[in-house]
Amino acid sequence: MKLNGGQALMKSLELEGVDVLFGLPGGATLPLYDPLIDSSIRHILVRHEQGAGHMAEGYAHVTGRAGVALVTSGPGATNIVTPLCDAYMDSIPLVVITGQVPYAAIGTDAFQEADTTGITMSVTKHNFLVTEAQDIPQVIHDAFHIATTGRPGPVLVDIPKDIVDPNNPRSGLDWHEPDGHDLPGYNPATEVDPELIRRAADLIVAAERPVIYSGGGILKARAAEALRDLAELTEIHVVTTLMNRGGFPDDHPLCLGMPGMHGNYTAVTALQESDLLITLGARFDDRVTGKVDAFAPHAKIIHVDIDAAEIDKVRRADVGMRGDCRAVIEALVAELRGRSGLHTVDRSSWNQTISGWQERYPLTYEQSAPGEALKPQFVLEQLRDGTPDDTIVVSGVGQHQMWTSQWWKFNHPYTWVNSGGLGTMGFAVPAAIGAKVGRPDRMVWAVDGDGCWQMTSQELVTAAAERIPVKIAILNNAYLGMVRQWQEMFYDERYSEVYLSPDLPDYVGWSRAMGCEAFRVEDVDEVESVIAKANEIDDRPVVVEFRVESAEKVFPMVPSGRSNSDIVVDPSQQG
Numbered sequence: 084m085k086l087n088g089g090q091a092l093m094k095s096l097e098l099e100g101v102d103v104l105f106g107l108p109g110g111a112t113l114p115l116y117d118p119l120i121d122s123s124i125r126h127i128l129v130r131h132e133q134g135a136g137h138m139a140e141g142y143a144h145v146t147g148r149a150g151v152a153l154v155t156s157g158p159g160a161t162n163i164v165t166p167l168c169d170a171y172m173d174s175i176p177l178v179v180i181t182g183q184v185p186y187a188a189i190g191t192d193a194f195q196e197a198d199t200t201g202i203t204m205s206v207t208k209h210n211f212l213v214t215e216a217q218d219i220p221q222v223i224h225d226a227f228h229i230a231t232t233g234r235p236g237p238v239l240v241d242i243p244k245d246i247v248d249p250n251n252p253r254s255g256l257d258w259h260e261p262d263g264h265d266l267p268g269y270n271p272a273t274e275v276d277p278e279l280i281r282r283a284a285d286l287i288v289a290a291e292r293p294v295i296y297s298g299g300g301i302l303k304a305r306a307a308e309a310l311r312d313l314a315e316l317t318e319i320h321v322v323t324t325l326m327n328r329g330g331f332p333d334d335h336p337l338c339l340g341m342p343g344m345h346g347n348y349t350a351v352t353a354l355q356e357s358d359l360l361i362t363l364g365a366r367f368d369d370r371v372t373g374k375v376d377a378f379a380p381h382a383k384i385i386h387v388d389i390d391a392a393e394i395d396k397v398r399r400a401d402v403g404m405r406g407d408c409r410a411v412i413e414a415l416v417a418e419l420r421g422r423s424g425l426h427t428v429d430r431s432s433w434n435q436t437i438s439g440w441q442e443r444y445p446l447t448y449e450q451s452a453p454g455e456a457l458k459p460q461f462v463l464e465q466l467r468d469g470t471p472d473d474t475i476v477v478s479g480v481g482q483h484q485m486w487t488s489q490w491w492k493f494n495h496p497y498t499w500v501n502s503g504g505l506g507t508m509g510f511a512v513p514a515a516i517g518a519k520v521g522r523p524d525r526m527v528w529a530v531d532g533d534g535c536w537q538m539t540s541q542e543l544v545t546a547a548a549e550r551i552p553v554k555i556a557i558l559n560n561a562y563l564g565m566v567r568q569w570q571e572m573f574y575d576e577r578y579s580e581v582y583l584s585p586d587l588p589d590y591v592g593w594s595r596a597m598g599c600e601a602f603r604v605e606d607v608d609e610v611e612s613v614i615a616k617a618n619e620i621d622d623r624p625v626v627v628e629f630r631v632e633s634a635e636k637v638f639p640m641v642p643s644g645r646s647n648s649d650i651v652v653d654p655s656q657q658g
């Protein structure tokens with residue numbers, strides 16, 4: 084069958100099972116947008132390419148399938164660099180297709196030319212510049228394979244205009260369905276080493292103060308159930324990093340919640356005092372370790388990661404295993420089931436210590452007095468309690484992100500979507516839209532900061548036009564709050580360039596202008612009823628602006644560069 088490159092691209096995407104593309108056309112992608120009219124794939128026209136990238140990420144977070152974006156050359160491509168980097172840091176499977184100037188014009192500084200593969204080299208798992216139309220089917224097949232296997236990540240495919248332009252003879256090809264992959268050097272781990280499993284089991288059986296340190300790799304490997312089996316079999320407590328919230332249920336008695344810079348006291352201190360960290364799909368990120376040299380000084384380390392480069396990168400492992408988390412955990416569970424001495428070590432004193440910390444240092448905040456601004460934590464508690472248990476929660480970056488992770492109860496995997504590694508302000512609105520497209524059956528609430536919201540709020544126009552009924556809670560504290568917190572704590576309250584004003588812009592007016600329903604809440608007594616009202620709206624996006632206290636800080640906090648032993652708790656718990 085004779086096709087042109089543009090038709091071949093659409094056919095290749097259909098073959099990969101793509102049901103939605105997030106994108107915005109341009110000169111270099113005109114020949115790709117034309118065959119889209121005849122394709123079964125839904126296209127969502129964004130207002131900015133950064134939105135397309137984050138929507139694709141949100142979609143991938145909640146479905147586990149690759150998110151796909153299609154943007155034009157030059158500025159279209161550079162606008163999507165931030166989502167690529169974001170997806171790279173958080174191991175999110177994405178396939179981004181960029182238009183490129185005609186092959187013969189590459190290198191001439193042609194109109195809207197950018198060296199897209201050069202620019203994105205360090206923020207993609209792999210990228211391709213396709214030079215012949217004939218290669219399109221195989222490259223697309225390889226791109227999805229690379230994005231979704233091993234450690235998932237973003238893959239970029241740059242396509243010069245001439246090889247997809249039906250008016251150019253270079254675009255003609257004989258269609259052939261791709262068969263397999265010829266990717267020398269790309270061998271995602273599949274096998275589990277039984278000797279390492281035995282050694283890991285030996286350490287687990289002998290440990291007096293073990294903790295399971297579980298990270299985003301659990302969700303990537305679809306290993307939430309296996310993790311639960313392991314925890315219940317061994318009766319070992321589990322911390323869930325920011326990337327693995329929901330990967331182990333918060334309502335489980337063995338759940339300790341989030342560790343790290345703004346983790347809760349018990350999770351942080353249990354890691355710190357443990358004698359064995361069973362590290363599963365986590366990477367000793369600096370936000371978790373604090374000062375690396377002082378992190379969990381007495382702990383032996385079991386480290387399981389799909390990416391061999393993570394093992395021994397930050398902390399030397401006593402047992403390091405490259406492997407798929409689910410396969411390794413299942414093998415470990417099978418090995419431990421066969422051990423007779425599984426519960427011979429007495430861990431009662433460790434368990435008592437943990438429950439002592441939980442009792443003494445629960446998450447806490449001071450309620451506002453009547454007439455005072457809302458407390459952000461209170462708003463989050465009300466949102467949490469006023470929405471279905473399996474609501475998908477998306478956040479921006481800043482104080483509101485940490486409060487949401489702390490105060491929500493994540494009892495199901497794939498219900499928490501955020502930008503962990505890169506910390507991208509402007510992530511929430513588009514990622515929530517992508518999440519709702521991926522899971523239209525679920526309620527999707529984004530919790531955003533006033534600063535973050537202003538970065539990508541225009542995508543609510545996309546959501547309104549496409550009738551994607553996401554719900555956005557803006558915690559309007561009139562500041563770039565997280566930066567303000569650091570200035571307050573570490574720069575003598577010298578608040579440099581962090582004030583945003585509560586009224587400029589008019590969040591409700593702006594939201595309505597974009598086609599959303601919108602509410603402003605200032606009174607404690609209105610919080611619950613407005614959330615209920617927002618929950619009922621299902622035919623357009625809803626924005627609820629909550630006016631919250633500006634001075635509120637996120638506690639606990641491990642100051643940057645300090646040991647986790649220096650954790651600062653809420654003022655009411657100090658002393």
Ligand SMILES: Cc1ncc(C[n+]2csc(CCOP(=O)(O)OP(=O)(O)O)c2C)c(N)n1
Pocket residue numbers: 479480481482483484506507508509531532533534535536558560562563564565566
């Ligand atoms: C694109 C980008 N620019 C700057 C920062 C640095 N930064 C981290 S948090 C933050 C403040 C966020 O303010 P807001 O969205 O109002 O949330 P809040 O902290 O007040 O909850 C800033 C500026 C960032 N993470 N991302």
